[in-house]
Amino acid sequence: MNTAASNAISDLHVCFYGAGSMSEAILRGMLQKKLLAPQRVSMLNRSGGERLAELKRLYNVTTLLDGGSKEELLRGADIIFLAMKPKDAAEALTQLNGLLSPGTLIISVIAGLSIETMAFLLGASQPIVRCMPNTSSTIGLGATGISYSAAVSQEQREITETIFSSFGIHAVVEEKLQGAITGLSGSGPAYVYYFMEAMIDAASQLGIERETAHRLILQTVTGAAEMVRLTGEKPEELRRKVTSPGGTTQAAIEVLSDGDWSGTFIKAMFRAAERADEMGRDIERSVSK
């Protein structure tokens, strides 16, 4: 933990512009690591109501329900997390016009949205961070790709990385790789769930109760990931150790290989990366109309 950055964060005001699952995951990490007091956090959404009441009850943060206006909450923030769906981003960013100080740090988690488009909508000199976290941030096991605009100061970089370290690991990458990061670790948890769903279906068809299959597969996936982490061995080495010549694993992997599982998987990740860039271009088009 970077102590100077942690101390600096505790004096800041942070506003979550968008109060959905990603904002909540980030907020929870920051509060659990005591990076700042809940009174220094505000959260706003579009529809107000029940969701904001829930966040207030769970985390004691300030919301629109406390009486302040959206503009006041945004204007008072040193850091604004942009965390709405890509389709809502252009309108939300436009509403920030005139509310920001030159040093207000914008941290976006919006898939596809480029720093250039954000700078265009906000005014070019704003310090902007483009990030791609994932939902495992909710339990402190997130993996985030981070890219900075030129206006982000060294202190703001340290603050950003301290925040993302509070709920997982991060890698600083060139912005052109953010689409690939989205296809890798942003969407990645869903690939693992999809794979687990298929294993549960197969186990059920083999006669194992779904509940039992669920327990065994969960432990298998957790155990396999922990083996990679704790032994430091490469996945291919660990796979080789499971695969006895002429045995069951080899038989199964031959079926996967005949179905070009690896090629299909590579295509899927390329498609996710391409889709992130397409989503960014859709936002750009909506801005230039």
Ligand SMILES: NC(=O)C1=CN([C@@H]2O[C@H](COP(=O)(O)OP(=O)(O)OC[C@H]3O[C@@H](n4cnc5c(N)ncnc54)[C@H](OP(=O)(O)O)[C@@H]3O)[C@@H](O)[C@H]2O)C=CC1
């Ligand atoms: N889910 C994931 O796995 C990941 C998502 N992301 C990115 O995170 C972003 C948010 O995703 P997620 O948290 O899942 O989305 P959610 O749908 O859970 O939350 C979106 C939030 O944005 C609010 N919102 C929308 N428009 C406005 C507006 N104009 N002003 C204020 N608030 C607004 C919504 O309010 P209301 O409900 O009232 O409309 C809602 O609170 C997306 O851009 C996504 O690409 C990044 C990494 C992983």
Ligand SMILES: O=C(O)[C@@H]1CCC=N1
């Ligand atoms: O599916 C999506 O578009 C978002 C980005 C990464 C994970 N969820």
